[in-house]
Each structure stands twice: as C-alpha cells, then as structure tokens.
Amino acid sequence: xxxxxxxxxxxxxxxxxxxxxxxxxxxxxxxxxxxxxxxxxxxxxxxxxxxxxxxxxxxxxxxxxxxxxxxxxxxxxxxxxxxxxxxxxxxxxxxxxxxxxxxxxxxxxxxxxxxxxxxxxxxxxxxxxxxxxxxxxxxxxxxxxxxxxxxxxxxxxxxxxxxxxxxxxxxxxxxxxxxxxxxxxxxxxxxxxxxxxxxxxxxxxxxxxxxxxxxxxxxxxxxxxxxxxxxxxxxxxx
Ligand code: ADP
Ligand code: MG
Numbered sequence: 001x002x003x004x005x006x007x008x009x010x011x012x013x014x015x016x017x018x019x020x021x022x023x024x025x026x027x028x029x030x031x032x033x034x035x036x037x038x039x040x041x042x043x044x045x046x047x048x049x050x051x052x053x054x055x056x057x058x059x060x061x062x063x064x065x066x067x068x069x070x071x072x073x074x075x076x077x078x079x080x081x082x083x084x085x086x087x088x089x090x091x092x093x094x095x096x097x098x099x100x101x102x103x104x105x106x107x108x109x110x111x112x113x114x115x116x117x118x119x120x121x122x123x124x125x126x127x128x129x130x131x132x133x134x135x136x137x138x139x140x141x142x143x144x145x146x147x148x149x150x151x152x153x154x155x156x157x158x159x160x161x162x163x164x165x166x167x168x169x170x171x172x173x174x175x176x177x178x179x180x181x182x183x184x185x186x187x188x189x190x191x192x193x194x195x196x197x198x199x200x201x202x203x204x205x206x207x208x209x210x211x212x213x214x215x216x217x218x219x220x221x222x223x224x225x226x227x228x229x230x231x232x233x234x235x236x237x238x
Contacts, residue, residue, distance in 0.1 A: 005033035013029055048223060092171070094173070102147050106133065106149065106157050107133065129164050132163055136190055159172075163198065175204060184211065
C-alpha cells in the first residue's frame with residue numbers, strides 16, 4: 001500500500017518503573033499501523049499491554065524506545081505544546097467509562113474538546129456536533145444530562161465528543177466494556193460505519209471476539225508481542 005498510515009508504531013518497547021527492582025517490560029517491540037477509514041480491533045488477555053499501547057499511541061504516555069508516527073510525524077520530536085495540539089486536533093479518545101460531565105448537556109459535553117482547543121465552539125462546530133449526535137441517534141437527547149441517558153447513549157455521546165475536532169485517529173479502550181451485548185453491538189457498529197463515512201482510523205480494544213470479528217483487521221497482543229490475525233477471507237468463519 002502506498003498510502004501513508006495515520007498511525008504507525010515501530011518497535012515500541014515499554015518498561016514500567018525502569019531502573020528499579022520493580023522494572024517490568026510490558027511491550028517487547030510492537031509494530032503496527034492503521035490507515036484512514038480503517039476499523040481495527042485490538043484484542044488480548046487482561047494485562048497483555050493493550051491500554052499501555054493505546055496510551056503511547058495517543059501520546060498520553062511515552063515509550064521506553066521505538067517510534068510513534070501520527071500522520072507521518074514522529075511524536076517524540078514534538079514540544080509539549082505540539083503534543084497538546086496533536087492530542088487536541090488529530091486524536092480522539094473513548095474510554096470504558098464515558099467521563100461525561102453531569103453539569104453539562106449532551107451537546108455541551110460533545111463540544112468540550114472543541115472548547116479546550118479554541119476557547120468556544122463556533123456555528124460550524126455546533127452544526128457538526130449536532131449532525132454527529134443525530135447520526136448516532138441522540139437527536140432527542142441534545143439537552144439531556146449524562147445521568148438522564150442510558151449507558152449506550154452515554155457512550156454514543158462520548159464517541160461524538162471524540163469526533164468533534166475532526167481527528168484523524170480515534171483510540172477507544174474497551175468502549176463497549178460496560179454495556180450489555182446489544183448496546184455494545186450498536187455502539188460498535190456505529191463506530192465502524194463512522195470510520196468509513198469520515199475516513200477516521202479507529203483502533204478499538206475489545207474483549208469480545210464476536211465484535212472483533214466484524215472489524216476490518218484484528219491485532220492480537222500476547223504478553224507484549226503483537227501478531228496480526230489473518231484477514232476474514234482466510235479466517236474460519238464457521
Ligand atoms: P491491558 O490493557 O491489556 O489489560 P495494561 O496495558 O493495562 O494491559 O497493562 C500491561 C501490564 O503492565 C500489566 O501487567 C500491568 O499490571 C502493568 N502496568 C500497567 N500500568 C502500569 C503502571 N503505571 N505501572 C506499573 N505497571 C503497570
Ligand atoms: Mg486495559
């Protein structure tokens with residue numbers, strides 16, 4: 001493929017508590033990449049390093065060695081302002097817990113990253129947020145508080161919040177982990193469709209093999225080593 005990846009990890013290693021007797025290497029040289037519009041599932045047992053990898057890809061944590069390129073830029077070369085701007089403009093985050101703020105409405109929560117980036121949302125930001133909220137089925141919830149919405153609605157609100165700055169990459173760490181299987185499936189399907197519609201690259205951690213099977217690609221991390229699960233065409237789908 002000649003296209004440039006949106007996110008690329010090259011030989012990433014991560015040691016927690018380096019130089020102490022608690023030092024432990026949890027990523028042992030991870031390589032991966034994801035392209036525009038791709039929906040990639042990241043699977044692996046608890047403690048295998050999935051969240052560590054996502055945090056490093058999202059510049060929330062630094063690797064011990066190796067490189068992360070976001071949209072072709074080596075993030076280790078960025079200043080702290082550059083990193084903050086990268087997190088604000090190019091990357092969206094969705095976590096297992098929605099982290100919505102109950103003093104704000106659904107629409108206001110969706111626009112929080114825009115406010116952080118530029119002070120206050122303008123007319124276009126507002127229109128885009130509304131369009132996305134309608135797209136995920138929250139048109140009747142725009143003025144509701146998070147506590148007035150269901151778990152699935154809260155997570156759809158959080159997904160729109162991750163998309164409002166028009167990022168190139170969305171990192172989602174077990175976004176369906178707190179949902180029942182029906183809502184989880186709905187949220188998953190929405191994210192996959194939105195990846196196609198917006199050209200955003202999605203990387204989603206999940207424990208649910210059935211959900212992962214519907215992704216464009218599956219990356220599996222085992223004891224800090226990444227392997228790619230063969231493409232669906234060659235996978236046993238019985
Ligand atoms: P996963 O998300 O796949 O469950 P994590 O990336 O959270 O795995 O954790 C990978 C390993 O790193 C685990 O053994 C975990 O205990 C350890 N770990 C995670 N965060 C820290 C930390 N801040 N300090 C020390 N060890 C950590
Ligand atoms: Mg985790």
